[in-house]
Each structure stands twice: as C-alpha cells, then as structure tokens.
Amino acid sequence: MTPDERDAYLQESRGLALEYIKAWIPTEGPDRALYQAMLEYPLREAKGLRPALCVATSRAFGGKLSECAPSAAVIELYHNAFLIHDDVEDGSERRRGESTLHREVGEASAINVGDAMLALSLRPLLDNMRLLDLGRALQLLELVANMSIESAEGQAMELGWIRQARWDITPADYERMVEKKTAYYTFITPMLMGAIIAEAEREHHVHVKALARSLGIAFQIKDDLLNLEADPAVMGKEACGDLWEGKRTLMLAHLFETASPAISARALEILKKPRPDPRFVRESEIPAMLIKLRADGELSEKAYAALAPRFVKRNEKTQEDVAELREMLIAGGCLEAAKARAGQHAEDARRHWQTLSSVLSDSVHRSFLETIVDYVVGRER
Numbered sequence: 258m259t260p261d262e263r264d265a266y267l268q269e270s271r272g273l274a275l276e277y278i279k280a281w282i283p284t285e286g287p288d289r290a291l292y293q294a295m296l297e298y299p300l301r302e303a304k305g306l307r308p309a310l311c312v313a314t315s316r317a318f319g320g321k322l323s324e325c326a327p328s329a330a331v332i333e334l335y336h337n338a339f340l341i342h343d344d345v346e347d348g349s350e351r352r353r354g355e356s357t358l359h360r361e362v363g364e365a366s367a368i369n370v371g372d373a374m375l376a377l378s379l380r381p382l383l384d385n386m387r388l389l390d391l392g393r394a395l396q397l398l399e400l401v402a403n404m405s406i407e408s409a410e411g412q413a414m415e416l417g418w419i420r421q422a423r424w425d426i427t428p429a430d431y432e433r434m435v436e437k438k439t440a441y442y443t444f445i446t447p448m449l450m451g452a453i454i455a456e457a458e459r460e461h462h463v464h465v466k467a468l469a470r471s472l473g474i475a476f477q478i479k480d481d482l483l484n485l486e487a488d489p490a491v492m493g494k495e496a497c498g499d500l501w502e503g504k505r506t507l508m509l510a511h512l513f514e515t516a517s518p519a520i521s522a523r524a525l526e527i528l529k530k531p532r533p534d535p536r537f538v539r540e541s542e543i544p545a546m547l548i549k550l551r552a553d554g555e556l557s558e559k560a561y562a563a564l565a566p567r568f569v570k571r572n573e574k575t576q577e578d579v580a581e582l583r584e585m586l587i588a589g590g591c592l593e594a595a596k597a598r599a600g601q602h603a604e605d606a607r608r609h610w611q612t613l614s615s616v617l618s619d620s621v622h623r624s625f626l627e628t629i630v631d632y633v634v635g636r637e638r
Contacts, residue, residue: 258624263632266625270312270329271305277330281377294362294370295377298337301353307332307447309625314451314465316622324389325454327381328397332447335401338374339408339442341367346416347502348532351495375405389454396453404446411438418505424513424525426505428598432474434505439480440473461616468609475602476633478595481506483636485583485592500579501532507598508591516589527582530574603634 258266278299282292308329315325343349344357345364351357359367382401385394414434418426448469452462484499485508499506509528513521547564550556586592607630617623 258621258628260628260632262621263625263628266313266621267305267309270309271303271333273312273326274305274308274330274333275299277327277381278334281330281334281381291370291373294358294366295374297358297361297370298340298352299333301355303353305333307336307443310444310469310629311447311451313622313625314448315455316451317617317620317626318452318455318457318461319618320451320455325451327388328385328450328454329447331378331381331401332442332450334374334378335404335442338371338378341371341374343412345371346412347504349495349498349502351498393453393456397450400446400449400453404441407437407441411435411441414438415505419503422529424505424509424528426510427514428507428510431505431507431510435474435477436470439477440470443476444469444473461613464609464613468606468613471602471606471609472629472633475599475606478507478599478602479634479636481508482592482595482599485586497579497583500528500582501574503528503532507595508586511591511594512586512589515591516585520585520589524582524585527574527578530572530578533573599634603630606630606633 279296282295283289284292286292311329311332312322312325316322340352341358344352345359345367349357350360357367358370362370378401382394382398385397388394389397411434414430415438417423445466448465449462452465457465481499481504485497495501509524512524516524547556551558551561610627610630614623614627617626
C-alpha cells in the first residue's frame with residue numbers, strides 16, 4: 258500500500274466514524290449549543306487513526322464493516338472527549354490548528370462538553386447487544402471500561418509528577434505512563450475491538466495487544482519529537498508546547514539522566530517557571546491611566562487593593578527560555594536518543610506483526626495494518 262492509499266484509508270475511516278458521530282448528536286432543541294460544541298473537535302482536520310485501526314483489524318480478520326463501524330466511531334468520540342479534557346488539564350492553547358475548546362467557551366463548559374461526549378458513547382456500545390450479540394457487546398463494554406481506567410491512571414501519573422514538581426522521571430516511568438495514557442486508547446483498544454467484533458481466536462488477541470502496545474509507545478515518542486521539530490502549521494499544535502507546559506517527555510528524562518549538574522539546574526530553573534497566563538496582566542502592562550488615577554486620588558486604596566492581585570509579577574517562561582531549553586535537548590543528544598528508542602519499539606512491533614500477519618489473508622485491510630509501523634515513526638504530523 259502506498260502512502261497515498263494509506264492516507265485515503267485513514268480519511269475514509271474517519272469519514273465513516275464522523276457520519277455516525279453526527280447522527281448521534283442532536284442538532285435541535287434547547288441544548289443545541291452543547292451538542293454543537295461536541296462537534297467542534299471531530300469536525301477539525303485529523304488523521305482518523307483510531308477508527309481506521311478498528312476497522313482494519315476487524316476486516317483483516319474477516320469481520321463485517323457494518324458490525325465494526327459503530328464501535329470505530331465510539332473510539333473516535335472517546336478520543337475527542339479525552340482531547341478536550343487533556344487540553345484543559347495541560348493548559349494547551351492550540352488543537353488541530355485552532356484555539357482549544359476551553360479557550361473558546363471557558364474551562365467549565367469545555368469539561369462539560371467532554372463529559373457529555375463520554376456519556377453519549379455509551380448508547381452505541383449498548384446497541385451492540387442488538388447489532389452483534391450479548392457476548393461480544395459485553396466484551397467491548399469491558400474493553401472500553403478498562404481503557405478509560407488505564408487512560409485516567411496514565412493522566413494521573415503525569416499530573417501527579419507536575420503537582421509534586423517531580424523531574425526525576427526515568428525512561429521506564431515515561432513509557433509506563435505512555436502505555437496507559439496513549440497506547441491503550443490509540444492502539445490497544447481500537448485493535449482489540451476489531452479482533453473481538455471479527456471473533457478472532459483468543460490466541461490472536463495476545464499478538465494484537467503486543468503489537469498495539471509497541472506501536473502506541475513509539476507513536477507517543479514520535480509525537481513528542483514532532484512537538485519540538487515539526488512545523489506547527491503542519492502539526493496544528495503550538496510550537497514546543499510540551500516545553501511551555503512543562504510536560505515530562507522521554508527527551509527530558511534523558512537530559513536529566515545525562516546532563517551535567519549545571520545544565521540540569523538551568524533546565525529545572527526554566528521548567529519550574531509557569532507559562533504566560535492570559536488571565537493576568539503584567540505589572541508593566543497596567544494602563545497608565547489606572548496608575549494616574551490612584552496617584553491623583555481618583556482611585557481609592559481599597560479599590561486599588563482589589564485590582565492589584567490581577568497585576569501580579571510572575572516569573573514566567575519566555576520565548577528565549579523555551580529556545581534555550583530546546584537547544585539543551587538537541588546538544589545533549591536527547592532527540593536522537595528518543596528517536597532510537599522509538600525505533601526499538603517499532604522493531605518490536607514489526608516482530609509482532611510478522612507473527613500476526615501469517616494468519617491474515619491478503620486484503621487492503623491487511624496491507625493498511627502492515628504500513629502502520631513505518632507510518633508511526635515516519636509521519637510528519
């Protein structure tokens with residue numbers, strides 16, 4: 258399968274999932290603002306990887322498109338709900354080339370939209386009792402429930418490191434977090450969904466999961482690398498957003514394992530600074546009129562005291578700080594080390610694929626799965 262054919266398969270699968278999602282979301286009624294917001298992320302340009310993996314795995318094992326398409330749409334709906342919550346938790350500013358949802362509607366409303374999307378996804382999962390059968394429907398429900406727990410645990414690990422201001426994160430810590438937070442809902446669950454729907458032999462599930470785990474970890478390492486290297490216009494994300502947000506990545510873990518005490522200390526100094534917060538006005542930006550009003554006695558001390566907390570001094574990260582930190586990672590060989598580790602996981606995935614592919618008949622779906630290893634580590638967005 259050529260790259261163009263692979264991309265066409267991805268977009269076809271995404272389009273299929275989107276049609277189901279749009280059908281599930283009401284367009285009229287007093288709550289239409291909520292439901293319109295639920296379509297905000299799904300309608301933005303995206304890869305469509307998760308529904309494609311579900312469809313391809315199911316079809317490669319001989320499953321029917323009509324049976325796997327709704328579940329493929331469910332996993333895409335979950336993905337977009339997780340993105341909304343992640344963006345709030347991480348303080349992200351850009352998603353798929355546009356402002357994040359919480360920047361547009363506020364954090365509280367964005368969280369509610371994500372919650373509603375997760376709740377809505379239960380209906381088609383329950384409908385699998387009619388579409389498939391009780392056994393497979395319950396397996397899918399259990400799989401999604403486990404995915405949700407794993408994803409929440411992975412996010413809790415990362416948020417815990419941030420809350421505790423921990424930077425002594427090892428590569429093994431990072432990979433465990435990534436397996437839970439990314440691999441489970443990006444690869445493991447979509448592919449196991451497909452295997453369950455197609456009624457693949459249980460022994461094949463083991464190889465599907467092992468393949469998906471390796472792909473998931475390699476995918477996230479590559480994602481972190483792209484955050485530092487790719488054109489933000491292509492990625493649709495903020496340039497060096499992980500450094501602005503202080504995310505724990507494999508590159509930073511490598512830096513703190515190998516850098517000199519002086520470089521480590523300087524990196525920590527930068528990372529501990531908060532990113533600029535649009536809710537605050539810097540002291541230097543207080544309008545001259547406000548200062549003059551106080552000096553002239555037109556603004557009371559009490560009124561000024563109420564306003565002053567909005568004009569706090571914050572030792573925030575600057576563009577120069579982020580550029581300096583990025584250069585530390587490059588000079589320390591951290592990006593190359595991460596690329597090598599992603600390559601190791603890709604090789605593991607290729608070995609698992611060799612075992613699994615021997616039981617699959619030739620088809621466009623099998624060919625798509627075969628291209629995914631190279632896609633995961635070679636993609637530009």
